[in-house]
Amino acid sequence: ERRPDEKCWAWRSLDLAQNRDPSEIPANRGDHLKRINTGLWGPKYARLCAVSVMEDRGANVQVKDHKAKQIYEVPASQLLPWYEGLLVLDSISRSPMTSLPWFQELSGILVQDRKERRLSSTLYVEKRLLDAAVTGPTTVDSTGTCWQHRRRPLRKELLPPSGADPDGGWFQVDDLLEYLPPWESLVHPKCGLYQEFYLVQWAAPHRSIDYSQMENGSDTQGATWEPDECIPDGLDVLRVKVKQKWLELEQRNRQQRERQEAIKQAKSTRAGAEAHADEPPAKKVRNFNPAALQKLYKDVFRPNVHHGISQGPSSTADEVIKQGWPKKPEDYPDGHTASNPPGFCGECTCMEDWHLGDVPDPNKDYLRNHNRDRTCERIPDGMIYSGTVRRRGTVTGRHYCEPGGGYGRSSPGADLRAALWHASQGLQNALEQVAPSLPLQALREKRGAPIVPCMALWSGQIIPMSPFEEHVGAHGPYIPSQYRLAKDKPAWLGMKASNGSFAINDDELPALMPKKVPGVNVNLVEPDGQQAFASLKVSIDTQVVAHGSGCLDKPTLEVIRALQVVPAPHRALIETRLQPIYDFASRSGKQVHVGTWVKAVSD
Numbered sequence: 001e002r003r004p005d006e007k008c009w010a011w012r013s014l015d016l017a018q019n020r021d022p023s024e025i026p027a028n029r030g031d032h033l034k035r036i037n038t039g040l041w042g043p044k045y046a047r048l049c050a051v052s053v054m055e056d057r058g059a060n061v062q063v064k065d066h067k068a069k070q071i072y073e074v075p076a077s078q079l080l081p082w083y084e085g086l087l088v089l090d091s092i093s094r095s096p097m098t099s100l101p102w103f104q105e106l107s108g109i110l111v112q113d114r115k116e117r118r119l120s121s122t123l124y125v126e127k128r129l130l131d132a133a134v135t136g137p138t139t140v141d142s143t144g145t146c147w148q149h150r151r152r153p154l155r156k157e158l159l160p161p162s163g164a165d166p167d168g169g170w171f172q173v174d175d176l177l178e179y180l181p182p183w184e185s186l187v188h189p190k191c192g193l194y195q196e197f198y199l200v201q202w203a204a205p206h207r208s209i210d211y212s213q214m215e216n217g218s219d220t221q222g223a224t225w226e227p228d229e230c231i232p233d234g235l236d237v238l239r240v241k242v243k244q245k246w247l248e249l250e251q252r253n254r255q256q257r258e259r260q261e262a263i264k265q266a267k268s269t270r271a272g273a274e275a276h277a278d279e280p281p282a283k284k285v286r287n288f289n290p291a292a293l294q295k296l297y298k299d300v301f302r303p304n305v306h307h308g309i310s311q312g313p314s315s316t317a318d319e320v321i322k323q324g325w326p327k328k329p330e331d332y333p334d335g336h337t338a339s340n341p342p343g344f345c346g347e348c349t350c351m352e353d354w355h356l357g358d359v360p361d362p363n364k365d366y367l368r369n370h371n372r373d374r375t376c377e378r379i380p381d382g383m384i385y386s387g388t389v390r391r392r393g394t395v396t397g398r399h400y401c402e403p404g405g406g407y408g409r410s411s412p413g414a415d416l417r418a419a420l421w422h423a424s425q426g427l428q429n430a431l432e433q434v435a436p437s438l439p440l441q442a443l444r445e446k447r448g449a450p451i452v453p454c455m456a457l458w459s460g461q462i463i464p465m466s467p468f469e470e471h472v473g474a475h476g477p478y479i480p481s482q483y484r485l486a487k488d489k490p491a492w493l494g495m496k497a498s499n500g501s502f503a504i505n506d507d508e509l510p511a512l513m514p515k516k517v518p519g520v521n522v523n524l525v526e527p528d529g530q531q532a533f534a535s536l537k538v539s540i541d542t543q544v545v546a547h548g549s550g551c552l553d554k555p556t557l558e559v560i561r562a563l564q565v566v567p568a569p570h571r572a573l574i575e576t577r578l579q580p581i582y583d584f585a586s587r588s589g590k591q592v593h594v595g596t597w598v599k600a601v602s603d
Helices: 028-039 083-093 103-115 122-128 182-189 233-275 318-323 370-385 414-437 439-443 449-460 555-561 568-578 593-602
Strands: 007-011 047-057 060-065 072-076 171-179 197-201 223-227 389-394 400-403 483-486 493-497 502-504 514-525 532-541
Touching: 007 083, 007 414, 047 072, 047 083, 047 103, 060 568, 083 103, 083 122, 083 182, 122 233, 171 182, 171 233, 182 493, 197 483, 197 555, 370 400, 414 449, 414 532, 414 568, 414 593, 439 532, 449 514, 449 532, 449 593, 483 568, 493 514, 555 568, 555 593, 568 593
Parallel strands: none
Antiparallel strands: 007 047, 047 060, 060 072, 171 197, 197 223, 389 400, 483 514, 493 502, 514 532
16 A cells, blocks of 8 residues: 555656556567567567555546646556665666656656665665565566566475476576576567576477577577576575575675775875875884883773773873874874865864854754654652652752552572572573474574574573572673584585574575574674684474474474473463463463574573
8 A cells, every 4th residue: 555645656658648667578589579570679669657546546647747747647556665766776777768858857856866875786685685586567477467567575495397388488408597687678689677586597409409599698608598477486495595595696786896996095195105205204103112011901801901091191282282293194194094085173063172163953852752752751759759769869850760569579499499590401402402403494583583693692691599509601791793504514504603593505505404403503703703602503404394394383382391390470470481382271382483492482
């Protein structure tokens, strides 16, 4: 459903006389040849118009053109979100079609948006198109459902292969090699439709044919570019796989471009420094021996590193301190530069401690939210009214609340501490039963990302039976700052150091995968990034599905048995956390994703 006044884009003919669908394949051979001869493909066949929604009428939407001020109806499925339309304009700006009159008319919108943010096609594909297909106006899937322009969600399983039927227009496919998002397909010389396009590797006997001279051919032997509506939904698994491959490639290319720009900037800076080589050399930083300092301060994150001040100022007066300030860009130490543009604290609005300047709106009234502020005020008032807390400090001006009657502090007794300790041991045993059989499919999915961090948190956690005992690891448990796989890991297995999620490199997967990949060690690294304080050992099952296929039944029963030693008043809180994986009403476990199970038990 479209909201009134929502900004979006509509596809129209070049003369703005009628709606035109750039994703539609020509109806017959004659229309196809006519469009080829006239070159009416992509941006030369249809144009974008910036519009605002007037009324959502179901299948059609009434919109108002921003420039022509006309009101007309367009198919709801044919409207583009505002961000996606900007990606179309950005793609045209990097193509040889920038001289099109309608693009010149809309290029100002693109320039203005680039000043406010950086457009990211990878982010849009990852968030909006990874589980969707941008297809044609009438695409029928294997169940007989007809989709218009968007089909979601994609199938999670690969349908069994079927025989080819050349007379019916069906040919066998080996793989999908490459992917193009719709805004790139629109300007690609081998595509020209606003659909997602895939480079299809055909099976024998077409695999050995050279299609490079065809209108949709490629340099890869036996492969052609095909629109999404020509590829059945039974290949959705291959769709997702090639999209993820495209995302990784685009991210590597972006990082390479950023490195090249940094090198270019460094060369430019070096050339400027060489041009001033005849000037006096900059002051060198005086070296000193830190060990000779009388007072050193221990680093918060790296206990083996200490800091100190080499020489304090002889006076705290501004005139004395400013004598040592750099007067030229060359006076700055390595790695530091002067402010750009240059300036001084004469009549500026900086936030120095001694010079607040003319700060506009210092209270940031634009952040005020009446509903939120009123809710925040009602919460303590409600607690005071119910007697849960008492208002104190109205005379002294401290204004605080203290617990009301019946909320005195008390430490848990020995029996309760022992019960909680035994329950924690049972939960840890249940997690250890899951670690040897983590499904490979679960590690691929986003829901599997919490598996390693949750298990890592439990690996160093032991609830002491006595309040005088400490957790393992000096007041632990700690969340690792980094997660690293051991060197003996498989070549196709990687890990994101920041969050502990596995990364599967499909290009390195062996042709014959073993049923189990045992003994994968994950090192849990301390904040200094050098030393591992613990390790986690898991095994990967390549045949079990993401929800465990029954392998979670036994650990779930272990969890429920562990809770029986906890007193009933305290058990209710724990059962609330376990509701995502266990139905306490029917006393049966739920079929859930392994990542969901590990997260619930860890919480």
